[in-house]
Amino acid sequence: xxxxxxxxxxxxxxEETVGSVIKTTKELCPEFDVIVIDDxxxxxxxxxxxxAGARVVSLPFHCGGxxxxxxxxxxxxxxxxxxxxxxxxxxxxxxxxxxxLMQPLVLDETDxxxxxxxxxxxxxxxxxxxxxxxxxxxxxxxxxxxKKDITDITSGMRAWNSKAIQTLLPIYMERRMIEDSVFWVxxxxxxxxxxxxxxxxxxxxxxxxxxxxKSFSPRKMLMYPLRxxxxxxxxxxx
Numbered sequence: 001x002x003x004x005x006x007x008x009x010x011x012x013x014x015e016e017t018v019g020s021v022i023k024t025t026k027e028l029c030p031e032f033d034v035i036v037i038d039d040x041x042x043x044x045x046x047x048x049x050x051x052a053g054a055r056v057v058s059l060p061f062h063c064g065g066x067x068x069x070x071x072x073x074x075x076x077x078x079x080x081x082x083x084x085x086x087x088x089x090x091x092x093x094x095x096x097x098x099x100x101l102m103q104p105l106v107l108d109e110t111d112x113x114x115x116x117x118x119x120x121x122x123x124x125x126x127x128x129x130x131x132x133x134x135x136x137x138x139x140x141x142x143x144x145x146x147k148k149d150i151t152d153i154t155s156g157m158r159a160w161n162s163k164a165i166q167t168l169l170p171i172y173m174e175r176r177m178i179e180d181s182v183f184w185v186x187x188x189x190x191x192x193x194x195x196x197x198x199x200x201x202x203x204x205x206x207x208x209x210x211x212x213x214k215s216f217s218p219r220k221m222l223m224y225p226l227r228x229x230x231x232x233x234x235x236x237x238x
Contacts, residue, residue: 003082005032007098008072009054010156011089012062015044017209018089022052025087025095032098035075036089039068045089065156065180073169076162085159090208093157097203101159104199111164111196114150114188115157115203150200154184157203164196 007025011018018036025034036049040062049056057075059068069086076084083105087093093115101113160168171190172178178186191198 002031004080005029005083005085005102006072006076006079006081007032007034007085007087008075009034009036009049009087009089010039010065010068010072011036011041011045011049012039012068013041013043013045014089015041015048017091018045019048019052021087021089021091021093021095022049022054025098026053028095029098032085033081035072037068037072039063039065049089066178066183069183070169070172073165073172076160076165077169080162081165082162083159084165087157092206092208094204094206097157097201098159100201100203101157104201105159105161109197110199111161112191112198113159114152114198114200115155115205116152116200117155117203117205118151119200119202150188150198152200153188155203156184157205158184164191167191167194167196 007029009018009021009025022034022036025032034054036046036054036056038046038049038056038058040059046056046058057071059071072084072086075081083102085098085101087095087098097115101115104110104113168187168190171194188198
């Protein structure tokens with residue numbers, strides 16, 4: 001029986017790039033279902049996504065990344081997908097790296113595959129030193145506390161098997177909201193505590209050519225250390 005794979009593409013006001021991301025993904029992975037989770041965009045994101053051949057699920061208003069991600073999990077669980085891959089619509093995640101994420105899942109080497117920009121020597125994404133420092137610090141702290149070697153804990157290019165989705169989704173549906181900037185930190189800790197296997201694979205993250213990052217505003221970067229600390233405390237005692 002053919003296994004079903006969904007590529008969920010998160011999008012919020014990404015009219016300039018969503019079409020090309022979808023087209024490249026469909027060309028490289030024609031057997032996968034491509035579903036755009038539209039987080040209440042007020043530009044032409046939805047229209048451009050549909051024109052590029054994707055199925056679009058639109059949230060009623062801008063809910064934030066964590067809700068959009070969990071919407072994708074719900075679709076994966078209720079529609080019987082064996083594997084789920086997440087990439088963003090801003091063009092920073094390369095559809096060419098989807099196969100790298102999928103390989104350890106298909107070979108049953110892991111339950112969650114995480115793309116790491118720090119396992120690749122020549123990465124074209126020249127991000128700010130503040131963002132890089134935050135990622136490295138977060139990864140180091142969680143690695144130390146949970147005795148797991150993690151290089152890029154904030155990476156949003158990930159893939160899951162159905163076991164991981166079925167394990168994580170009920171937890172999110174029963175508990176409080178997780179703030180967007182620490183969502184992947186919290187999920188990594190939850191997954192580790194639940195015995196899910198995680199494996200990092202090298203990916204390349206491209207620089208953003210259009211718009212501004214929604215994940216790291218100046219305010220969010222200033223608040224990040226506090227949110228990281230409270231998340232670590234909350235997930236450790238949970």
